[in-house]
Amino acid sequence: MVETNRKYIFDFDSTLTRVEALDVLAEITLKDGSSKAKVLEEIQHITNLGIDGDISFTESLERRIQLLRATKGDLVPLVQQLKQKISKSIEENKEFFRNNAEDIYVISCGFKEFIDPIVAEYDIPSERVFANTFKFDAAGNIIGFDETNVLSKHNGKIDCLKNLDLEGEVQVIGDGYSDYVMREAGIADKFFAYTENVHRTKAADNADYITPNLNEFLYVNNLPRKISYPKNRIKILLLENVHPDAFEHLSEEGFSVELLKHALPEEELMERIKGVHVLGIRSKTQVTKKVLEAADRLLVVGAFCIGTTQIDLETAKKNGVVVFNAPYSNTRSVVELAIGQIIMLKRSIFARSTEIHQGKWFKTALNSQEVRGKNLGIIGYGNIGKQLSVLAEAMGMRVYYYDIADRLALGNATKCKTLEELLAISDVVTLHIDDNKANKNFIGEQQFSQMRDGAVFVNLSRGFVVDIKALVAALQSKKLSGAAVDVYPEEPRSNGAFKTELQGLENVILTPHIGGSTEEAQRDIADFVPNKIMDYINSGNTVDAVNFPNIRLPKQQNAHRFLHIHDNVPGIMAKINEVLAKYELNISGQYLSTDSEVGYVITDLDKDYNDDVFRELKAIKGTIRFRVLY
Numbered sequence: 100m101v102e103t104n105r106k107y108i109f110d111f112d113s114t115l116t117r118v119e120a121l122d123v124l125a126e127i128t129l130k131d132g133s134s135k136a137k138v139l140e141e142i143q144h145i146t147n148l149g150i151d152g153d154i155s156f157t158e159s160l161e162r163r164i165q166l167l168r169a170t171k172g173d174l175v176p177l178v179q180q181l182k183q184k185i186s187k188s189i190e191e192n193k194e195f196f197r198n199n200a201e202d203i204y205v206i207s208c209g210f211k212e213f214i215d216p217i218v219a220e221y222d223i224p225s226e227r228v229f230a231n232t233f234k235f236d237a238a239g240n241i242i243g244f245d246e247t248n249v250l251s252k253h254n255g256k257i258d259c260l261k262n263l264d265l266e267g268e269v270q271v272i273g274d275g276y277s278d279y280v281m282r283e284a285g286i287a288d289k290f291f292a293y294t295e296n297v298h299r300t301k302a303a304d305n306a307d308y309i310t311p312n313l314n315e316f317l318y319v320n321n322l323p324r325k326i327s328y329p330k331n332r333i334k335i336l337l338l339e340n341v342h343p344d345a346f347e348h349l350s351e352e353g354f355s356v357e358l359l360k361h362a363l364p365e366e367e368l369m370e371r372i373k374g375v376h377v378l379g380i381r382s383k384t385q386v387t388k389k390v391l392e393a394a395d396r397l398l399v400v401g402a403f404c405i406g407t408t409q410i411d412l413e414t415a416k417k418n419g420v421v422v423f424n425a426p427y428s429n430t431r432s433v434v435e436l437a438i439g440q441i442i443m444l445k446r447s448i449f450a451r452s453t454e455i456h457q458g459k460w461f462k463t464a465l466n467s468q469e470v471r472g473k474n475l476g477i478i479g480y481g482n483i484g485k486q487l488s489v490l491a492e493a494m495g496m497r498v499y500y501y502d503i504a505d506r507l508a509l510g511n512a513t514k515c516k517t518l519e520e521l522l523a524i525s526d527v528v529t530l531h532i533d534d535n536k537a538n539k540n541f542i543g544e545q546q547f548s549q550m551r552d553g554a555v556f557v558n559l560s561r562g563f564v565v566d567i568k569a570l571v572a573a574l575q576s577k578k579l580s581g582a583a584v585d586v587y588p589e590e591p592r593s594n595g596a597f598k599t600e601l602q603g604l605e606n607v608i609l610t611p612h613i614g615g616s617t618e619e620a621q622r623d624i625a626d627f628v629p630n631k632i633m634d635y636i637n638s639g640n641t642v643d644a645v646n647f648p649n650i651r652l653p654k655q656q657n658a659h660r661f662l663h664i665h666d667n668v669p670g671i672m673a674k675i676n677e678v679l680a681k682y683e684l685n686i687s688g689q690y691l692s693t694d695s696e697v698g699y700v701i702t703d704l705d706k707d708y709n710d711d712v713f714r715e716l717k718a719i720k721g722t723i724r725f726r727v728l729y
């Protein structure tokens with residue numbers, strides 16, 4: 100039992116439950132038919148007019164009851180259905196109702212016949228439920244309501260609360276303007292506009308607090324709750340036009356998400372990142388040391404792509420910021436584009452197509468060859484390189500590959516010991532190495548000179564790995580018969596003008612870094628990365644993090660979870676456990692993973708903790724970040 104000297108007044112419809120009960124009743128009573136939808140719409144309209152105070156409540160009630168044509172028997176399925184429609188965060192925090200049972204009241208303009216059985220399960224007895232009651236005829240039809248009840252009158256909640264004459268601070272939690280009026284009249288001390296189910300502007304505009312769920316209400320009041328930090332307080336900034344599904348998934352989870360179409364330059368990002376807990380980017384946004392240092396709340400960076408060298412991974416780690424990416428989602432898209440481009444180059448298709456666009460017919464087999472039987476040299480035999488190997492072989496190409504790591508050949512592919520060997524044998528050279536900064540100008544003048552005369556060259560990896568001047572020279576001198584380039588050393592942050600020295604060259608296909616830009620890939624990434632983010636935020640899992648010790652954690656029931664990220668120096672674990680022992684906290688599970696720089700320890704406890712424990716754990720020397728989950 101928590102002593103707060105507060106009284107909590109809850110509204111019922113759309114606050115404790117996700118729905119308006121009379122709308123559900125209408126669904127039950129109205130027979131399917133052409134008029135059903137119209138009547139339902141009419142009932143909802145009248146409900147809203149009443150809630151917003153645009154018509155008198157008595158009028159709204161009378162009109163709805165006439166339309167409903169309900170009976171006593173209809174209340175049974177109504178109660179059953181309402182039990183399934185309790186607001187999510189109310190359900191999650193059932194303990195709040197148990198612990199504060201004496202101080203919780205329901206004041207509703209709904210009806211006790213269906214409210215009482217629902218809220219009884221939340222330890223609110225009938226005597227603390229104030230609502231209307233139905234009038235029935237002898238046959239059990241609902242024919243009206245008790246008109247002497249104050250709650251059947253316009254602004255009846257004011258009189259109802261006045262009559263209760265409650266002591267202590269009175270807080271009203273409701274979704275409608277008719278709840279706010281108790282505060283306006285000066286009988287309640289605070290009004291929380293409850294927006295978990297419906298956001299009513301008129302109520303929200305007047306509220307002392309807008310509370311998107313009960314967790315936020317409990318947080319504001321510093322009361323025990325299911326999760327320590329309400330999800331709506333977690334701010335997510337998604338840049339570079341990531342697929343809208345990501346926005347959907349993360350918003351549905353309750354986070355506050357903002358979506359921008361473009362990348363941000365360093366200075367602007369340093370400003371925008373303040374207060375942000377999760378940053379979502381693609382390949383353009385540079386998450387530099389300065390940006391990470393300006394970030395005061397950052398927990399996670401989600402790279403909605405494969406490459407992660409645009410992020411200062413080391414600084415992120417040292418600051419306790421976990422980075423995730425999507426290593427597989429767009430690989431197939433890149434492979435398909437590579438195949439397409441290789442065929443287009445070998446057939447000089449873009450030249451032929453441009454001629455026709457310019458009104459010229461030039462039918463020729465000149466510079467046009469099949470890919471069957473040609474040697475394909477793949478540099479970088481990773482997730483993309485390997486898939487390309489299989490598909491190219493299926494088209495009859497002879498595949499050679501070169502990789503600095505020891506990679507098993509798929510199918511009949513032949514491994515080359517050196518880059519020179521690969522360059523010398525390939526009719527088509529395609530680049531799929533990773534975005535490691537050490538790969539800068541990996542292919543330059545010397546490498547082009549080692550290629551076969553008339554070879555074609557494809558780069559879908561990163562712009563900086565190729566010396567563009569050398570590539571232009573190789574194309575101009577006809578050493579290469581063509582090239583396809585998707586990535587450039589400098590790429591613009593948003594769509595618009597773009598210049599490259601490769602423009603205007605013959606048989607050169609230029610694409611704006613769209614290798615991974617397919618609907619399928621972007622949708623898959625928008626599913627994969629948010630799941631990783633949510634898994635880390637909600638339970639501390641770092642599986643598949645690119646810069647952090649990986650820990651897969653079991654789900655815990657009735658436990659508190661402490662996440663402690665620290666410098667990997669001796670003795671920290673002992674200090675954590677010393678604090679826990681001092682406060683006689685029983686550890687139900689403890690998991691540790693370290694790398695050379697940081698340690699990540701998760702401790703599950705089966706007992707309530709107080710703020711002193713929190714403070715002491717945070718104060719341990721070497722602590723980078725400390726977070727409590729629930």
Ligand SMILES: NC(=O)C1=CN([C@@H]2O[C@H](COP(=O)(O)OP(=O)(O)OC[C@H]3O[C@@H](n4cnc5c(N)ncnc54)[C@H](O)[C@@H]3O)[C@@H](O)[C@H]2O)C=CC1
Binds near residue numbers: 479
């Ligand atoms: N154009 C686009 O839209 C996209 C581009 N990419 C880029 O494609 C590249 C490859 O992606 P994945 O196959 O997923 O990466 P991966 O990491 O699975 O494979 C890269 C391979 O390159 C090898 N490698 C690295 N440096 C090398 C070097 N100097 N010489 C030889 N081998 C080297 C690695 O050992 C590894 O096997 C990355 O740079 C990625 O950023 C990825 C997706 C979309």
Ligand SMILES: O=C(O)C(=O)COP(=O)(O)O
Binds near residue numbers: 381405407
């Ligand atoms: O996945 C990658 O590394 C890519 O290059 C794709 O980047 P993007 O998401 O198109 O900015």
